[in-house]
Amino acid sequence: MNLKALFEDDGAVSPVIGVILMVAITVILAAVIGTFVLGLGDRVSEAQPNAQFSFEYSQAEGHNWVNVTHDGGEGVEGDQLKMDVGGDEVWTPSYTTTGREVDEWSGNKITAGSALKVYDDSNIGDGQTVKIIWSASGSDKTAVIGESEVSY
Numbered sequence: 001m002n003l004k005a006l007f008e009d010d011g012a013v014s015p016v017i018g019v020i021l022m023v024a025i026t027v028i029l030a031a032v033i034g035t036f037v038l039g040l041g042d043r044v045s046e047a048q049p050n051a052q053f054s055f056e057y058s059q060a061e062g063h064n065w066v067n068v069t070h071d072g073g074e075g076v077e078g079d080q081l082k083m084d085v086g087g088d089e090v091w092t093p094s095y096t097t098t099g100r101e102v103d104e105w106s107g108n109k110i111t112a113g114s115a116l117k118v119y120d121d122s123n124i125g126d127g128q129t130v131k132i133i134w135s136a137s138g139s140d141k142t143a144v145i146g147e148s149e150v151s152y
Contacts, residue, residue: 048134049074051110053146055130063119066130068146070114076145078105080135083118085150086128090120126150 051073058065068083070076083091093106104114124130132146 048136048141048143048145049076051076051145053132053148055146055148057124057150057152059152064121064124064150064152065117065119066124066150067115067117068130068132069116070110070112072112075109075111076134077137078108078110080137081105081110082133082135083116084131084133085120085123086125088123090123091116091118124150126152 052071054069054071056067056069058067066083066085079093081093082089103116104110105116108114118124128150130148130150131144133142134145135142
């Protein structure tokens with residue numbers, strides 16, 4: 001066997017590299033197309049905001065109150081939020097099933113310092129969970145971006 005001739009003969013290198021590149025391109029295209037066909041592509045476009053909220057609870061004027069304040073992080077569009085207490089929706093920008101006193105959230109971009117104060121005597125009680133739920137516009141994607149347990 002002539003070892004020198006083995007290293008100098010590179011006739012098959014180009015077809016092997018070509019086949020490997022074609023397979024790699026096919027796999028990448030299949031992954032991209034599969035992502036959008038399975039509906040994962042719309043989730044890539046809008047990620048949930050990273051925002052911090054503080055929750056305060058009080059009993060005054062004969063009502064059980066929750067005061068939610070945006071403490072920092074990304075601003076959030078008010079029309080993308082809703083508030084649930086114990087699994088029941090108590091506030092959205094379009095309507096309120098309960099009373100509200102301070103509402104800087106409807107139709108506004110919610111930034112640090114914006115507050116929402118809501119009362120709901122039937123839901124806001126010790127041990128209930130208050131959630132601020134974000135919904136992606138044009139999609140059914142939702143995420144809980146703030147959560148607290150009621151404690152007076």
